[in-house]
Amino acid sequence: MILRHLPALIVVLPLLAATLCAMLRRPHAAWLLALVVSLAIPPLALALLLQVLAEGHVSYWLGNWQPPWGIEYRVDAANGFLLLLVSLVGGAVMIYARDSVDREIAEDRRVWFYAMYLLCLTGQLGMTMTGDAFNVFVFMEIGSLSTYVLIAMGRDRRALVAAYQYLVLGTIGATFFVIGVGFLYLTTGTLNLADLAERLPQVADRRAIMVGLAFIVVGLSLKLALFPLHQWLPNAYGYAPSIATAFLAATATKVVIYLLLRFVFTVFGRTLPFEELALPTLLVALSLAAIGYASVTAIHKDNVKVMLAYSSVAQIGYITLGIAFGSETGLTGGIVHLFNHGMMKGALFLLVGAVAYRTGTVTVAGIAGLARRMPVTFAGIAVAGLSMIGVPGTVGFVSKWYLVMAALERGWWWLAVLVVGGSLFALVYMGRIVEAAYFRRAAAPAESIAEAPLSLLVPAWALVAGCVYFGLDTELTVEVARGAARTLLRLSP
Amino acid sequence: MAVLASSFSNVATVILMVIGLYVVIARGNMVKTLVGLGVFQTSVYLLYIGPGKILGGSAPIIAPEIATYSNPLPHVLILTAIVVGVATLALGLAIVVRINEAYGTIEEDEIIARDPDA
Numbered sequence: 001m002i003l004r005h006l007p008a009l010i011v012v013l014p015l016l017a018a019t020l021c022a023m024l025r026r027p028h029a030a031w032l033l034a035l036v037v038s039l040a041i042p043p044l045a046l047a048l049l050l051q052v053l054a055e056g057h058v059s060y061w062l063g064n065w066q067p068p069w070g071i072e073y074r075v076d077a078a079n080g081f082l083l084l085l086v087s088l089v090g091g092a093v094m095i096y097a098r099d100s101v102d103r104e105i106a107e108d109r110r111v112w113f114y115a116m117y118l119l120c121l122t123g124q125l126g127m128t129m130t131g132d133a134f135n136v137f138v139f140m141e142i143g144s145l146s147t148y149v150l151i152a153m154g155r156d157r158r159a160l161v162a163a164y165q166y167l168v169l170g171t172i173g174a175t176f177f178v179i180g181v182g183f184l185y186l187t188t189g190t191l192n193l194a195d196l197a198e199r200l201p202q203v204a205d206r207r208a209i210m211v212g213l214a215f216i217v218v219g220l221s222l223k224l225a226l227f228p229l230h231q232w233l234p235n236a237y238g239y240a241p242s243i244a245t246a247f248l249a250a251t252a253t254k255v256v257i258y259l260l261l262r263f264v265f266t267v268f269g270r271t272l273p274f275e276e277l278a279l280p281t282l283l284v285a286l287s288l289a290a291i292g293y294a295s296v297t298a299i300h301k302d303n304v305k306v307m308l309a310y311s312s313v314a315q316i317g318y319i320t321l322g323i324a325f326g327s328e329t330g331l332t333g334g335i336v337h338l339f340n341h342g343m344m345k346g347a348l349f350l351l352v353g354a355v356a357y358r359t360g361t362v363t364v365a366g367i368a369g370l371a372r373r374m375p376v377t378f379a380g381i382a383v384a385g386l387s388m389i390g391v392p393g394t395v396g397f398v399s400k401w402y403l404v405m406a407a408l409e410r411g412w413w414w415l416a417v418l419v420v421g422g423s424l425f426a427l428v429y430m431g432r433i434v435e436a437a438y439f440r441r442a443a444a445p446a447e448s449i450a451e452a453p454l455s456l457l458v459p460a461w462a463l464v465a466g467c468v469y470f471g472l473d474t475e476l477t478v479e480v481a482r483g484a485a486r487t488l489l490r491l492s493p
Numbered sequence: 494m495a496v497l498a499s500s501f502s503n504v505a506t507v508i509l510m511v512i513g514l515y516v517v518i519a520r521g522n523m524v525k526t527l528v529g530l531g532v533f534q535t536s537v538y539l540l541y542i543g544p545g546k547i548l549g550g551s552a553p554i555i556a557p558e559i560a561t562y563s564n565p566l567p568h569v570l571i572l573t574a575i576v577v578g579v580a581t582l583a584l585g586l587a588i589v590v591r592i593n594e595a596y597g598t599i600e601e602d603e604i605i606a607r608d609p610d611a
Contacts, residue, residue, distance in 0.1 A: 134570050141577045145584055152588055157595040158608055164588045168517060168526060171581050175534055178574065179510075182540050235610075306610075 006048045007060040007073040010083070011126045013037050013044075018118035025130065027110035031098050034114040038094040038121065041087040045080075052080040052443075059131070067131070069194035074131030078266075078335075078484040082258050083128050085339055089346050090121050092459040096350055097243050099455050103357055104241045105153055113153055117247070119146035124255050133191045134179045136259060137174060140223070142172045147252065150244040151236050156361075162235035168231040171223060176219030183212030184267075193268040197267050204272055213273060216263055224256040226320055227290030228240075231311045234297075238306035242353025245305060249312055250346030254338050256310040257319055266325070274326045283324035288418060290317030295425030299432070304352055304362040307429055308345065314425065315341045318403060321419070325406045331485035332400030336477055340395035340470070347384045347463035351377050354452035354460060364432055369442025373449040376457055378437045380464045385430035387467040390423045394471040398478065502543030509536035521601040523592065527585045534578045540568040541574075 002009070017037040024030045052058050057076035061067060075083065097117075105113050123143020128135055148170070152163035185191055187208045188199040203209055220230075225233040229263075237245045264273050273279040291314045298310035319341065322334020332460065354377045356362050371378040387394035400419060407416040451457075470477050509532055516529025545567035553562040593599050596607055 060591065134573075135592065138573055138577070141581070146578055148584055148588070152591065157592075158610070160588060160592045160595055161604055161608070164523060164585065164592060165587065167585050168530060170536070171530055171585075172514070172517065175537055179537055179540060185541075186544050346544075 003051070005060070005303055006044055006051070006215065007058065007075060007129055008062065009085075010041055010044050011073075011122055011129065011398075013040060014118045014122040014125065016052060018115045020123065021111065021115040021118055024111055027101070027107065027114075028098065030111045030114040031094075031101070032367070034097070034118055036096045037118065037468050038087075038091045041121075041125070042084065042091050045084045045087040048075060049080040049084055050155075052076060068093065068190050068195035071135050072131040072192060072194075073129045074194065075129055077218035077480070077487045079128045079258060081339070081480045082254065083125065085342055086121075086124050086128060086251045086255065089247060089463075090124075090344060092346070093243055093247045093350070096246075096353070096459045097454050099453055100242050100353055100357060104155060104243075109153060113150070116146040116153075117243070119143075120150060120247070120252075123147075126252050127255050128258060131193045132154065133184065133196065135191075137178045137181065140174050140177070140256075142253075143252070144174060144223075147244075147248060150248070151240040153244070154239040154241055155390030156239045158235060159239035162232075162239050165317065166232040167231075167237045173219045173222030173229075176215050176222065178219075180212045180217075180219060183208045183215065187212070193262065193267055197269060200272075201266065209272075210277070213263075213268055213277070217260070217273070217279070218258055220260045220263070224253045224260065224320075225313055225316055227286050227293060227313060230290070230294065231317075233313055234306050234309040235397065237309035237349075238303055242349065242356055245309075246346050246349035246353060249309070249349050250342040251309050251381055253312070253316055254342050257316070257323075257338055261323060261335075261488055265490075270489065271328065280324045280326055282433060283320050284415070286316040287321035287324060288415075290314055291418075291422045291425070295422065295429070296487045298429045299425065300353075300410060302363045302365065304348070304355075304367070304433060305363060307364075307433075308348055308352065311426065311429060312341075312345055314422070315345070315388075318399065318419070318422070321415075322399075322406065325410060327406055327409060328482070328485050328489060328491065329402060329409055330406035331488060332478065332482045333399055333406050333429055335481040335484050339477055339481070340399050340467075343395060343463050343466045343470070344384050344387045347460055347467060348381065348388070350460035350463065351380045351384065352455070354456040357452050357456060358449050364436050367433070367437050367439070369441035370449065371437040372442065374451050376461070380457075380461055381437070382434050383464050384467055385426075386428050387471065389426045392471075393468065395467050395477075396467070396471070398471060401476070502539060506536050506539040506543060509533075509539065523589045523599040523601065524586070527582060527589070530585070531578065531582055535572070535582070538571045538574060538578075541571050 001210055014037050017033055021030045052075050060073040062071040101110055101113055120143050123139050126139030127136055148163045148167045152160055184196060187203050187206060188196060190196055190199060222229040237249055245311040294310045294313035298307045319334045319337050322330045322337060352362050359366055387396040390396035390400040403419050404416045513529050513533025513536055517526050520526050545564045547561055549562050550561045550563040551559050553565050589599055596604050
C-alpha cells in the first residue's frame with residue numbers, strides 16, 4: 001500500500017518536516033528532525049529505484065487526477081538514480097551538520113537554517129521527479145528561495161551580496177524557463193512532459209516552439225551555471241555556510257542539468273535542438289570555454305572555497321560537453337560525470353568545511369603545513385583531488401574515459417586532446433592546495449589546531465570512499481548511466 | 494496598426510518584459526533592480542493570462558445557456574506564479590535591508606569599492 005505512494009512521500013516528508021522544524025525552539029531538536037527525515041529518504045528513493053528498474057517507469061497521479069489533466073510524477077531510469085544521489089548527499093550532509101552549524105551560524109538562526117535546508121531538499125527532489133512543466137517551475141522556486149536564504153546565512157558580509165546577486169540572476173533564469181513553458185503551453189495546450197513530447201512533432205515547425213526551446217535552454221543554462229552565465233556561482237558557493245555549499249555543489253546544478261537533458265531529449269525529441277538548430281555546436285564551444293576560463297580563474301584564487309566553486313563551473317563544462325555529443329557514449333559520459341562530480345565536490349567541500357571548523361576561513365596561505373595537524377582531513381582532500389584530476393582508479397578517470405571515447409567516436413580527436421589536457425588545470429589548482437598543506441612550513445598559531453571531530457570526518461570520508469570504490473568498480477554507475485542515456489535517446493523504453 | 498490592435502495584449506507583454514529586463518541590467522541601485530525584476534515577472538503573468546481569455550467567453554460552468562468559455566487553467570498557474578513573485582520580492586528586499594546594515598549602502602558600485610571581490 002505505502003509502496004504505491006513512494007513518489008509523493010519523498011516530497012511530502014521533507015516539506016512537512018520543514019514547517020515542523022520552523023516551529024521548534026531548540027536548534028538540536030530541529031537538527032534531529034532534519035536528520036531523521038534526511039536519513040529516511042534514501043531508503044525510500046532506493047525502493048523507488050528498484051521499482052523503476054523492475055517496471056521500466058513509475059507513474060504517480062497526484063490526488064488521483066488522471067494525466068495530462070492532473071499532475072503526474074514520473075520516475076524512470078534517468079531520474080531515479082539522480083533521486084538516490086540527491087537523497088544520499090542530503091543524508092550525509094545532515095550527519096555532518098550539527099557541529100558545523102553550531103560553529104558557523106548564530107544560535108537564533110539555527111532552527112531556520114534546518115527548516116530552509118529541508119525546503120531546499122524538497123525543491124531538488126520535486127524537480128527531479130515531477131512530470132509536469134509548471135510543477136518544475138514551482139519546485140525550482142521552492143528550492144531557489146530557500147537556497148538564497150541558506151547562502152545569506154554565511155558569516156562573511158559578502159555572503160549577503162552573493163545571495164542577492166544569485167536571487168536576481170536565479171529569478172531571471174526561472175522566469176525565462178517559465179516564459180518558454182508558456183510558449184509550449186500556448187501552442188500545444190498541455191503541460192505534461194510526456195504529453196508535450198507526443199504533441200510537439202505536429203507543431204515543431206512553428207516559430208513559437210523554437211522560441212520556447214530557446215527560452216527554456218537559456219533559463220536552465222543560467223540555473224546550471226553554464227559559462228558565461230555562471231557569474232552567480234563562485235561567490236554564492238564561496239561565502240555560504242560549509243553545509244550549504246557542500247549540499248548545493250553536489251545537487252543543485254546537477255538537478256538542473258537533468259532538467260536540460262529531459263527537455264532537450266525527451267520533450268523536444270533530440271531532432272529539433274540537435275539537427276535543425278545549432279545546439280551541439282553552441283554547447284561544445286561554451287563547454288570548452290567553461291573548462292578553460294573557469295579552470296584558469298580557479299588557479300589564481302586564494303580562497304579555497306571560491307577556487308573549488310570555479311572548478312565546479314569547469315566540471316559542469318565537462319558534463320555539458322558530454323550532452324553536446326548527443327550520442328549514447330557521450331550522454332553516458334556526461335551522466336556518469338554528473339554523479340561522479342556530485343560525489344567528488346560534495347566530499348571536497350565537506351572536507352574544506354572541516355578545515356574551516358578549526359581555522360575559520362580557508363585560504364591557500366592559511367592551510368600551510370596543516371596536513372600534519374589534520375592528517376585524516378587532508379588525506380581525504382588529496383584523494384578527492386586526485387579524482388578531480390582524473391587519475392586512474394578514481395571516479396574522475398571513468399568520466400573522462402567515456403568523454404574521450406565519445407569524442408573519438410565522432411572523429412573529433414582534437415576534442416579528446418582538450419578533454420585530457422583540461423585535467424592539467426585541475427592538477428595545478430588541486431596541486432596548490434596539497435602543496436601548501438603538505439610541504440609548506442606551518443605558521444606559529446597552527447600548533448594548537450587539532451584534527452576535525454569524527455561527526456565531520458565520517459560523512460566526508462564516506463563520499464571519498466565512494467570516489468575510489470566507484471572508480472574501481474565502474475559497472476554499477478556506468479550501467480545505470482547507460483540506461484539513463486538510452487531512455488533519454490529513446491533507444492529503450 | 495491592425496496587427497497592433499489585434500494582438501494588443503502580446504505587444505504590451507513584450508514591452509513590459511523588455512522594460513523589466515532593461516531595468517535589472519541597467520540599474521546599480523539594488524531596490525531599483527528588484528523593481529525591474531518585479532516588472533519582468535509581471536509581464537509573464539500577462540503572457541499566460543492574455544491568450545487564456547476568449548472574447549464573449551464566460552466562466553467555465555456547465556449550463557445550457559453557456560456555449561463558449563475561457564480556459565481557467567492559466568489563472569490557476571499564474572496565481573501560483575504571483576505567490577512566487579511576492580516571495581521573491583519580499584526575500585530580495587529583506588536581503589537588501591541586511592546589505593544596507595552591513596555596508597551602509599545599497600549601490601552596487603559602492604559595495605564593490607568596499608569589498609573588491611564581492
